[in-house]
Amino acid sequence: MTDNHTSAExxxxxxxxxxxxxxxxxxxxxHQNRLAEQLGVSRTPLRTALAALADSGLVVYESNCGYRVREFSPEQIRGAFIVRAELEALACTLAAPNMTDAFAQQLFDFVAEGDRLLAGGQLLEDNHAPYREMNVSFHKLIQTIAGNPWIADFVARLHNVPLTSDRIILWEHWKIIHRSHDDHRRIAEALSHGNGMRAGAIMREHVLFAMDYLLSQLNSQSEGALRIVPARANTQNRKTSKRKP
Structure with a gap:
């Protein structure tokens, strides 16, 4: 592999x-000049990288206009979320019989990390990146434990629909992010007891809840709804919504 190819990747x-x-x-x-400056790279690997991202469907190229981030309709976003929900639920079902004490401990370690980052009733801006990494790692670990590489492969492809990616923290209200993290706890508990069906049901609800919230934000055209924002506690949003135990 050449240095240029490695740099472009x-x-x-x-x-x-x-x-x-x-x-x-x-x-x-x-804007390639601006991106090259922001990323601290030359335009040669940037052009190669943009072409690859266009092939993957994350950006689009238009003659005389250049590259832009691909737009997805609400229907496309909903469709991607539904498929992701089923794949990640399946991952839980397949992971359950493969669970070990070590795997369970890893999942609970991620939950504990989330507890630490959310301590004090807010997700500070400085903790966005660590929380995002924890979230991604939690989901990826379950897919790894499932032992079927096709699941991880297809879930990764769905992340090319940006708004369905588990790398985005969208939640403006404390009860939303608190509920999401509580889902992680319940999934880890179910898997630690070998209950793949329950873990899968919680995971499906977890992903579809994020879908419903995102689409409601899109429909309301709330300014900044698609950007990463701090989720802080307040007196109106401290309680999580009621769900079946």
Missing amino acids: MVGERLREVILRGELQPGEKL
């Missing part, structure tokens, strides 16, 4: 993360 991954985190919005034009 690294640039592509960095740019992909920026898009999936919502720092570049759907439909936004990608």
Whole structure:
């Protein structure tokens, strides 16, 4: 592998993360000079990286206009979320018989990390990146334990629909992010007891709840709804919504 190829792959991954985190919005034009400066790279690997991202469907190229972040309709976003929910629920079902004490401990370690980051009733801006990494790692670990690489492969492809990515923290209200993290706890508990059906049901609800919240934000056209924002506690939002135990 050449240095140029390696550099282009690294640039592509960095740019992909920026898009999936919502720092570049759907439909936004990608100015190569500005991006090269922001990423601290030359335009040669950047052009190669953009072409690769276009092949993956994350960006689109238009003659005389250049590259822009691909836009997805609410129907496309809903469809991607539904498939992701079923795949991640299946991952839980398959992971249950493969659980070991070590795997269970890893899952609970991620839950404990989330508890630490959310301590004090808020997710501080400085903790966005650590929380996002914890969230991604939690989901990836379950897919690994499932032992079917096709699940992880297809879930990764669905993350090319930026708003369905588990790398984005969208929640403006404390009860939303608190509920999401509580789902992680309940999934870990179910898997630690070998109950894949229950873990899968919680995971499906977990993903679809995020879908419903996101689409409601899109429908209301709330300013900043697609950007990463701090989720803070307040007197109106301290309680999580009621669910079946």
